[in-house]
Structures are given as C-alpha cells and as structure tokens.
Amino acid sequence: MAKITREEALHYHASGRPGKIEVIPTKPYSTQIDLSLAYTPGVAEPCLEIQKNPEDAYRYTAKCNLVAVISNGTAVLGLGDIGALAGKPVMEGKGLLFKVFADVDVFDIEVNEKDPEKFIQIVKAIAPTFGGINLEDIKAPECFEIEERLKKELDIPVFHDDQHGTAIISLAGLLNALEVTGKPIDKIRLVVNGAGAAAVSCTKLYIKLGVKKENVIMLDSKGVLRKDRTDLNQSKREFAQDVPFSTLAEAMKGADVFLGLSVGKVVTQDMIRSMAPNPIVFAMANPVPEISYEEATEARPDLIMATGRSDYPNQINNVLGFPFIFRGALDVKASAINDEMKIAAAYALASLAKEEVPASVLAAYQLNELKFGRDYIIPKPLDPRLIIRVAPAVAKAAMETGVARTAITDWEAYRQALKTRMEHLHNFSKQSPA
Incomplete structure (x- = not known):
C-alpha cells in the first residue's frame, strides 16, 4: 500500500x-x-x-x-x-x-x-x-x-454501500474461494468477527446464497453473540447462537471461513492453525487487518486470504461494485436495487476473475501474471472490463425482477455503448486542466 x-x-x-x-x-x-x-x-x-x-x-x-x-x-x-x-x-x-x-x-x-x-x-x-x-x-x-x-x-434505488458493497464484493470472492478449495457453501462453518452494518449485510447475503444460519458464529467487541446475552440489539439478536463458548479463539476452531470486519491484530497464528483444512480468511479491517497476510500464510500455507489492502492479493474493495451497480440500475431507470441485482453483480465479478487478464491490467499493477486461483479470486479495480460485465448483469436482473422502468433489448449494443462512454470520459479528462 x-x-x-x-x-x-x-x-x-x-x-x-x-x-x-x-x-x-x-x-x-x-x-x-x-x-x-x-x-x-x-x-x-x-x-x-x-x-x-x-x-x-x-x-x-x-x-x-x-x-x-x-x-x-x-x-x-x-x-x-x-x-x-x-x-x-x-x-x-x-x-x-x-x-x-x-x-x-x-x-x-x-x-x-x-x-x-x-x-x-x-x-x-x-x-x-x-x-x-x-x-x-x-x-x-x-x-x-x-x-x-x-x-x-x-x-x-436506495443503497447503503457500507453494508451491501462489502457484501457483494466479498460474496464474489467467497464463491471463488469455495470453488478453489472444493468446499460446498451449505456445509461451511463461518466465523464473523464484527457485528456492524457490513458484517450483518455480508452474513445475510451469504445465507441467501446457501450458508446455513446455524453454521454462523458472529462476534462483537464483547465476544460471541450468544442467546443468553442481554445486551444485544435487534440486528445482533438475529444471529445469536446457543453455544457453550464466548471467545474468538474458541469460535475459530474447525471453522472453514473467517470474515473479519472489526479491528486490526485480533487474530493470532494459533487461531489460524486451528481452522479446518484449506481455510478461507477475509481479514478486512482497515488499514490494519485482523491478521497480516504474512502471519496468516506462514501459519497456514493452504489458506486463501483476502484483505481490504491493495498491497496484498485478493483486495476486497467496494469500488468493484457501487459504480457499476448504479450504472446498471440507472440505465434501466430502476426503482430499487434488490437482492437479485446484488447477487447478479457478485456472480459477474466472480466470473470475470476466471478469465484471462488483459496486458493493460497487468501493466497497471506491475505484474507479470494473474491467474485464477488462491492469489486471484477477485478482479482488480482497474480492470476496464468491469463496467461491461457488472452493469449489464445488474440491469438484466432489474428487468427480470420487475423493478426496471425501461428495457434493454440489444445487450451487445449496450456493452459497446458503455465502452464508448468510458472512452469519451477518459479522453475528456485528459484534456481537462489539472
């Protein structure tokens, strides 16, 4: 970074x-x-x-x-x-x-x-x-x-990006991480450290895609959200579990996925070692993750890790979502951004990560290669293909779910129009005074 x-x-x-x-x-x-x-x-x-x-x-x-x-x-x-x-x-x-x-x-x-x-x-x-x-x-x-x-x-459309942007981008990464590790989404044990807006939204979207609610352990600053706690607000009570433990270290034992939306340096190498084979760790506290990339990969070489930082592989960055989600919604004059549109965006992002990466993107990040796998489960923010993949997916989902006021009938023409639009914008910006 x-x-x-x-x-x-x-x-x-x-x-x-x-x-x-x-x-x-x-x-x-x-x-x-x-x-x-x-x-x-x-x-x-x-x-x-x-x-x-x-x-x-x-x-x-x-x-x-x-x-x-x-x-x-x-x-x-x-x-x-x-x-x-x-x-x-x-x-x-x-x-x-x-x-x-x-x-x-x-x-x-x-x-x-x-x-x-x-x-x-x-x-x-x-x-x-x-x-x-x-x-x-x-x-x-x-x-x-x-x-x-x-x-x-x-x-x-009304969209709280702090909630849903993180949920959409991390879902795309999770889908690909599960594919790489061969873990079925309905079988994973998920630990969510953090119980704020982003954590709650992420968890709800994951459950909608197949994660079992009973397999989710969520924690706030006081520990595991247990049913016997009397200090939980409504959004936290929804994820309270009847479990015999209270600490993050106990929750991490045997977990398949760790989702961190909390504070830095709260996860230890021993916690990572205690997770299931091929663990998936999304440590997204900023600017300091819950555990550093170096510490996590040293503890578990079989791990897939994502963070919110640009200097590590697999950056979960909301800019992969909100511009293109609104672009698609606006282009069909949508009355809402619903769950189907969010999920369509996540699948579009997940799919793009499996394609060959253009030379221009490699050059932008000073890389020789990016290939789908443990160190590349989510596209890079400077990938120019994002707008022509995510916006059409969102627009199509809006039409299919009845929230679009207008319809797009020629999708190839729409994608070309998006490319032309962005080329015009960037050419104009180069001519503008600093």
Whole structure:
C-alpha cells in the first residue's frame, strides 16, 4: 500500500480548485438562443411536460444519471462520528469514484442530523432530484432503519454501500474461494468477527446464497453473540447462537471461513492453525487487518486470504461494485436495487476473475501474471472490463425482477455503448486542466 503523508493528502485536496468534484454543462451555452433554451423562456416546456408526466424527468433532466451520496458523518471510515461537514471530503471522493469508474454524476450531501426519523424525512424531501441514493457512513444500528424505510417509501434505488458493497464484493470472492478449495457453501462453518452494518449485510447475503444460519458464529467487541446475552440489539439478536463458548479463539476452531470486519491484530497464528483444512480468511479491517497476510500464510500455507489492502492479493474493495451497480440500475431507470441485482453483480465479478487478464491490467499493477486461483479470486479495480460485465448483469436482473422502468433489448449494443462512454470520459479528462 502506497505510503501517503499528511502533507501530501492536504495538498492534493487544497491545490488548484479546492475539493475533488465540479459541475459541467452538457448543453451548448455560447449564444443567446442557447441561453434562452437552457433557461427562460425555453425551460418552461420541459417543466410542463414533467408536470403532466413525472417520468419525463428522466428524459429532460439529469435525474437519469444523478446519484446523491448522502451522509450524516456518524461512522466515517475509521474516523468514527466526526460530523457531517468533516465527512465531506469522503463524500466528494465517493463522487469522484462514481464518475471515473462508471460516468455517474454525483451531488454529495452532508446532512447535520443524527435523529433517524428526521434524517429519513430530509432524504425523502430531496429525493425527486435524483435517479438513485447512495447512503454513506451512517452508524449502526440506525443505518438499518434508515435504509429500510427509504427503500419502502421511495421509488428510486436506495443503497447503503457500507453494508451491501462489502457484501457483494466479498460474496464474489467467497464463491471463488469455495470453488478453489472444493468446499460446498451449505456445509461451511463461518466465523464473523464484527457485528456492524457490513458484517450483518455480508452474513445475510451469504445465507441467501446457501450458508446455513446455524453454521454462523458472529462476534462483537464483547465476544460471541450468544442467546443468553442481554445486551444485544435487534440486528445482533438475529444471529445469536446457543453455544457453550464466548471467545474468538474458541469460535475459530474447525471453522472453514473467517470474515473479519472489526479491528486490526485480533487474530493470532494459533487461531489460524486451528481452522479446518484449506481455510478461507477475509481479514478486512482497515488499514490494519485482523491478521497480516504474512502471519496468516506462514501459519497456514493452504489458506486463501483476502484483505481490504491493495498491497496484498485478493483486495476486497467496494469500488468493484457501487459504480457499476448504479450504472446498471440507472440505465434501466430502476426503482430499487434488490437482492437479485446484488447477487447478479457478485456472480459477474466472480466470473470475470476466471478469465484471462488483459496486458493493460497487468501493466497497471506491475505484474507479470494473474491467474485464477488462491492469489486471484477477485478482479482488480482497474480492470476496464468491469463496467461491461457488472452493469449489464445488474440491469438484466432489474428487468427480470420487475423493478426496471425501461428495457434493454440489444445487450451487445449496450456493452459497446458503455465502452464508448468510458472512452469519451477518459479522453475528456485528459484534456481537462489539472
């Protein structure tokens, strides 16, 4: 992982025009006629059409390609509850990733409101502007209620990336790791260290794909979620088990899969040694994993390991998901991002990892070879094929499950349009001033 100094980070954000995103016109504006069409009097015509048929907002406005990245700053990366304004650089960064990976436009919206009900009402009030909403960095358990309510009460996709992005990407890696090791998904014993938003969402998605709930042991900072504990909230009680042990070391004995979404350096080599043959370890605490790659592989050479870091094999990175998931959802004007769309994205990612890796990707990572196996179970974020694999898979799932407002009929033409779109975007960015 590249070492970035405090001074470099601050200079990056402050140099030139402060921040990381801007608004650019998409229509001509150099003549009087252009301005009369863009604003008064010409702008009245699309307004009247939208008044008659609200769906025409997708035809006449940027709603069709606009996502809100909304946060109250209560759970910002590893920084915690730093407040809405202090979280703005993160939300702008998310907007940059949406744009450069999938040409999705973003308004970042920082809401100074911690009360879930008030936050929900604020988001509902501004929702008509957008084709989708990405909830970001909202602490658990409030994030569960906020997302669930907004999904029910709005007719556009609402997606809490901290939950579902991690779940989708890690599921893709898990499917491939199970294939490499020959472990059936319905037979594995899973230990989940962490009981926050991402851990709960990951576990629910894995169960939907075949993991047996009775084979899941989840832990929080106080130990195993046992049924005799009286301090568990509703989301934790769902995964409480009637077991005779309480510690991570005890839970790890004989486990097939470890999913870490907690804090660094809580897993020892002895714990790894106690796992089942061909163990799968996803140690995703950032920036320090639950156990280092070097320690884990030394303890168990037969292990498959993934982390959230770019300097180790098998990086579980949410940027593999959210830009392309929203791209597919927006392109069919979806009213939701449902489980079928999430699973379709995971399968598309898993499938891509089995294909030959282009030379351009190898060059980007200064590698001579990447081949499906223990050290390559998930695609690299800079793989240009991601958008033409994941977005169509998501769009197709939206159509098949009845949440798409429009249909794509020529999939090859759609994939080509995505390639052209990204080429145009990157050519434009090269011409733009620094």
